[in-house]
Amino acid sequence: MSVAIAAAAALTACSTAAQQDDPAVAADEATTPAMTPQDDRLEVTLFDAANAQVGTVWLADDAGGLEIEVAVSGLEPGFHGFHLHAVGVCEPDSPDPADPANIGDFLSAGGHLGADEGDHGAHAGDLPSLLADSTGAARLTVRTDAVTLADLREGDGAAVMIHAGPDNFAHIPERYAPDGPDDVTLRTGDAGERVACGAVGG
Numbered sequence: 001m002s003v004a005i006a007a008a009a010a011l012t013a014c015s016t017a018a019q020q021d022d023p024a025v026a027a028d029e030a031t032t033p034a035m036t037p038q039d040d041r042l043e044v045t046l047f048d049a050a051n052a053q054v055g056t057v058w059l060a061d062d063a064g065g066l067e068i069e070v071a072v073s074g075l076e077p078g079f080h081g082f083h084l085h086a087v088g089v090c091e092p093d094s095p096d097p098a099d100p101a102n103i104g105d106f107l108s109a110g111g112h113l114g115a116d117e118g119d120h121g122a123h124a125g126d127l128p129s130l131l132a133d134s135t136g137a138a139r140l141t142v143r144t145d146a147v148t149l150a151d152l153r154e155g156d157g158a159a160v161m162i163h164a165g166p167d168n169f170a171h172i173p174e175r176y177a178p179d180g181p182d183d184v185t186l187r188t189g190d191a192g193e194r195v196a197c198g199a200v201g202g
């Protein structure tokens with residue numbers, strides 16, 4: 001019995017010593033901070049128009065793309081348009097830069113990132129919609145290679161935006177719109193008011 005205990009103790013000591021001496025383990029511990037610098041990831045708080053914190057977005061550069069994870073609560077159950085907008089500000093009752101007479105919550109964040117490079121559904125800031133459950137909570141993790149974290153930080157920054165309603169991605173069947181969707185649909189996806197916003201850079 002005492003021999004077995006001694007052997008087990010020796011094994012434990014041996015494996016601990018081996019881990020400490022293992023150059024691979026030591027190198028990994030030494031380089032982990034350098035491999036995940038803060039400029040490769042960012043945590044963004046989402047606010048509603050009453051300036052209450054309603055969620056968090058985690059942004060992380062990922063080989064050749066950007067991983068976006070969002071956790072939010074307080075939404076109406078159902079689908080909500082979810083986009084990256086062009087200006088890194090989250091201001092209630094603010095003017096739309098494209099139409100300053102138009103005042104509304106988070107409008108100063110501008111249109112979708114990359115909106116001038118195509119129709120909605122092909123904007124760099126277009127993302128899959130959030131699905132809020134019966135409690136109003138939503139979680140989503142998505143990866144895009146249309147932007148990097150550096151793109152979001154540069155210039156005017158960017159805003160992570162959640163809308164009140166579902167996004168149609170400007171996908172309107174021809175039987176409903178023989179001439180194609182109108183300019184508003186092609187620009188916005190008709191996701192409605194802006195109900196939560198998180199600013200990046202700017």
Ligand SMILES: [Cu+2]
Binds near residue numbers: 081
């Ligand atoms: Cu939007």
